[in-house]
Amino acid sequence: xxxxxxxxWHLGKNIYGRSMLEDQADFINxxxxxxxxxxxxxLVLLAGDVFDRQVAPVAAIQLFDHFLVELHTLGVPLAxxxxxxxxxxxxxxxxxxxxxxxxxxxxxxxxxxxxxxxAKGAVQAHVYLLPYCEPAxxxxxxxxxxxxxxxxxxxxxxxxxxxxxxxxxxxxxxAHCFVAGSVASASESPIYVxxxxxxxxxLFAGFDYVALGHLHAPQRAGETGWYAGxxxxxxxxxxxxxxxxxxxxxxxxxxxxxxxxxxxLHDLRVLQGRFDALLEQGRQAPSxxxxxxxxxxxxPVYMPMDRLRAYYPxxxxxxxxxxxxxxxxxxSELKEQLLHHRASDGxxxxxxxNQICGMEADQEDQDLFVQMMKACEEEEx
Numbered sequence: 001x002x003x004x005x006x007x008x009w010h011l012g013k014n015i016y017g018r019s020m021l022e023d024q025a026d027f028i029n030x031x032x033x034x035x036x037x038x039x040x041x042x043l044v045l046l047a048g049d050v051f052d053r054q055v056a057p058v059a060a061i062q063l064f065d066h067f068l069v070e071l072h073t074l075g076v077p078l079a080x081x082x083x084x085x086x087x088x089x090x091x092x093x094x095x096x097x098x099x100x101x102x103x104x105x106x107x108x109x110x111x112x113x114x115x116x117x118x119a120k121g122a123v124q125a126h127v128y129l130l131p132y133c134e135p136a137x138x139x140x141x142x143x144x145x146x147x148x149x150x151x152x153x154x155x156x157x158x159x160x161x162x163x164x165x166x167x168x169x170x171x172x173x174x175a176h177c178f179v180a181g182s183v184a185s186a187s188e189s190p191i192y193v194x195x196x197x198x199x200x201x202x203l204f205a206g207f208d209y210v211a212l213g214h215l216h217a218p219q220r221a222g223e224t225g226w227y228a229g230x231x232x233x234x235x236x237x238x239x240x241x242x243x244x245x246x247x248x249x250x251x252x253x254x255x256x257x258x259x260x261x262x263x264x265l266h267d268l269r270v271l272q273g274r275f276d277a278l279l280e281q282g283r284q285a286p287s288x289x290x291x292x293x294x295x296x297x298x299x300p301v302y303m304p305m306d307r308l309r310a311y312y313p314x315x316x317x318x319x320x321x322x323x324x325x326x327x328x329x330x331x332s333e334l335k336e337q338l339l340h341h342r343a344s345d346g347x348x349x350x351x352x353x354n355q356i357c358g359m360e361a362d363q364e365d366q367d368l369f370v371q372m373m374k375a376c377e378e379e380e381x
Contacts, residue, residue: 001123002039005246006032007047007176007213008230010085012060014052015187015234015268015290016316021059026265027231028067032245035260036076039247042118043125044076047213047228048083048132048176055087068103077102079116082131083176083213106174109133110141112161123250124169128161128207130154132176132214150177155203162206170250173204176213179221187216187235201225209248209255217241218259226257233268236292236317266290266314275301275308282311292317300351345373 009027013020036044051060071078080103082088092107104116106129115126138153139145142160147153154177165171178184180198201222204210210225216238218229228246233239244261271278272294291312295301299322309315349369353361361369 001118001120001125001250002041003125003127003172003211003248003250004036004039004041004044005047005211005226005228005248006044006231007211007228008049008083008216009046010049010052010230010234011063012052012057013234018290018314018316020232020234021057021063023232023265024060025063027262028063030265031262032231033067033070033074035245036071036074040074041076041247042120043116043127044071044078045127045172045174045211046078046080047174047211048081049085049213050080050083050091051086053085054090056090072101072103075102077104077116079104079127079129079174080106081129081174081176081213082107084132086132088131104129106131109138109157112157113164122252124166125172125250126166126169127172127174130157130173130175150197151180151200151203154199158203158206165206170208170253170255171206172209172211172248173207174211174213175199178214179212179225179227182215182221182227183217183219185216185235185241186237187230188214208253209257211246211248218244218246231262232264233290236268236270239268239270270294271312272296275304279307279311282308286311288312288314291315293319295320295322297322302351345369 009024011021011024013024050064068078082091088107092105095105095107098105106112109130112128112130115128118125118127135147135150135153138157139147142156144156147156177199178197179201181201204222204225207224210221212221212225212227215227216230216234217227218241219227221227226246229241229243231243231245233241233243242259242261243264244259247258247260249256249258266289268290270292273281274297275295278293278295291314293304293308293315295304295318297320301320304320305315305318308318346366346369349366350361353359353365
C-alpha cells in the first residue's frame with residue numbers, strides 16, 4: 001500500500017506582494033498529478049493549510065476544485081484536514097456527500113473517531129483525521145473545562161482515541177499542529193506564543209505514523225511524527241530546503257518513508273556578493289527565479305534594485321551589508337545620513353559619478369551642480 005503525504009499548499013499565497021498561484025498551479029499540474037498517474041497511490045493525505053487564508057481567493061478555490069476533479073478522475077481517494085489558515089466550515093461544505101466519492105474532508109475534530117479505512121492485500125490501514133482546532137473546541141467536545149493548553153486538549157482527545165485503535169491495522173493520524181522541539185520557518189503563522197500552542201510528541205504514542213502539517217521544512221517530530229513540509233518555498237530562510245512530498249509505503253505493519261522532490265517553476269534563492277559581480281552574473285545568465293540579494297559592498301550602491309531587475313525581473317528584496325554594519329568615522333556618518341535621507345547633494349553627486357558614469361566628479365562638476373541646485377531652490381521659493 002502506498003500513501004502520498006503532503007501539506008501546506010497555501011493556495012492563493014503572496015510573497016513580497018507576488019502571487020504564487022501560477023507556481024502552485026504548475027506544482028499541481030506538472031509535478032503532483034503526473035506523479036499520481038505514474039505511482040498510483042492508494043490515498044493522498046493532505047495535512048492542512050490547503051489555502052493561505054480563511055476566505056480564499058476565487059482563483060485559489062478554482063485551482064483546488066480542479067485538483068479534486070482530476071484526482072477523482074484518476075480514481076485515487078483524498079483525505080484532507082483543515083489547517084489554521086483554512087476556513088474549516090467553508091472547506092467542510094458537502095463533506096458528507098463527498099465521502100461517497102472518495103474525498104474525506106475533516107474540518108471539525110468530532111469526526112476523528114470514524115477513520116478512513118484502507119485495505120490492500122494483507123495490509124489494512126486506519127487513517128484518523130484531526131484538523132487544527134483550538135483547546136476551547138476540544139473542551140466542548142470532551143466535556144472537560146480543565147483543558148487549557150494544546151497539549152492538554154490534544155492529550156485528552158488522543159487518550160480517548162487510543163482506546164479504539166485496532167492493533168492489527170496500521171494506525172495513521174493526520175494532524176495540523178506545532179510539535180514541541182520542531183524547527184519553524186519565517187513563512188509560518190505562529191499558533192500561540194509562550195509554548196501554549198505546542199503539542200508534546202509523546203502524545204502520539206500508539207500510532208504507527210503521524211502525518212503532520214503546519215511546519216514548512218520536512219522534518220521528524222518525535223518517534224513516529226513527520227512533517228511533509230510545503231511543496232514550494234514560501235520564505236527566503238527556506239531557500240536551501242528540498243521541497244516535495246512524502247511517500248509512505250506499507251508492507252504489513254512495516255512502514256517505509258521516502259521523499260519525492262520537484263523542480264519548481266521559479267526557484268526561490270538568495271544571491272550574495274558584490275553588486276558588480278551580481279550584475280555581471282545576471283548579464284551572463286539572466287534568471288526569473290524569486291531572488292533576494294545580499295550585497296557585500298563596502299560602500300553605497302546607486303539604485304541597486306532597479307539595475308538588478310534588468311536581469312532578475314523577480315528580484316523581491318535586497319539587503320546591504322554596508323548599510324547595516326556598525327561603522328566608524330566618515331563611513332558611519334554617511335551611512336546614517338543615507339538611512340535618514342540626510343546625505344548632502346555633493347555626496348549624492350559623487351556616488352552618481354562613481355557608480356553610473358564610472359568616473360570621479362571633479363571640482364568643476366561639483367561647483368556646477370551646486371549652482372544648479374541653488375537655482376532650483378530659489379525658483380521653488
